Amino acid sequence: MASRRMETKPVITCLKTLLIIYSFVFWITGVILLAVGVWGKLTLGTYISLIAENSTNAPYVLIGTGTTIVVFGLFGCFATCRGSPWMLKLYAMFLSLVFLAELVAGISGFVFRHEIKDTFLRTYTDAMQNYNGNDERSRAVDHVQRSLSC
Numbered sequence: 001m002a003s004r005r006m007e008t009k010p011v012i013t014c015l016k017t018l019l020i021i022y023s024f025v026f027w028i029t030g031v032i033l034l035a036v037g038v039w040g041k042l043t044l045g046t047y048i049s050l051i052a053e054n055s056t057n058a059p060y061v062l063i064g065t066g067t068t069i070v071v072f073g074l075f076g077c078f079a080t081c082r083g084s085p086w087m088l089k090l091y092a093m094f095l096s097l098v099f100l101a102e103l104v105a106g107i108s109g110f111v112f113r114h115e116i117k118d119t120f121l122r123t124y125t126d127a128m129q130n131y132n133g134n135d136e137r138s139r140a141v142d143h144v145q146r147s148l149s150c
Contacts, residue, residue: 016081019076019080020080022076023073023077023080023091024073024077026069026073026076026095027070027073027076028073029069030065030066030068030069030070031070032066033062033065033066034066034067034070037060037062037063037066038059038063040058040062041060041063072091072098075087075090075091079091127140127141
């Protein structure tokens with residue numbers, strides 16, 4: 001029985017190493033999402049106010065998603081190091097949910113790509129036609145034109 005256990009030990013070590021690397025990459029993507037959300041909230045506020053008819057929560061969604069992924073990425077590394085079966089099962093369930101959410105987001109973006117483009121064109125045209133120089137949309141148009149050297 002001991003020889004069989006000795007044969008599987010390198011395989012388990014290899015699988016643990018791969019899972020830790022995957023969890024670390026997953027954690028890095030969470031940090032990137034978090035950084036993009038914070039960057040979007042701080043620096044893209046004028047652009048977001050220009051293209052969105054109402055206030056958009058996209059930066060907050062990115063910040064929340066990034067934070068969640070960072071927490072669960074750390075949980076995955078901890079579960080792998082610990083080797084606890086229930087923690088690994090919970091981590092696998094979370095990864096499955098994240099995969100399904102990404103699949104739904106990708107399909108939705110593909111299906112609604114024309115509506116997104118039309119909304120952007122309509123709101124930008126509306127901002128240009130109703131330009132008065134004083135409201136937030138007019139300042140956003142000015143900012144876009146300055147940054148694009150128009």
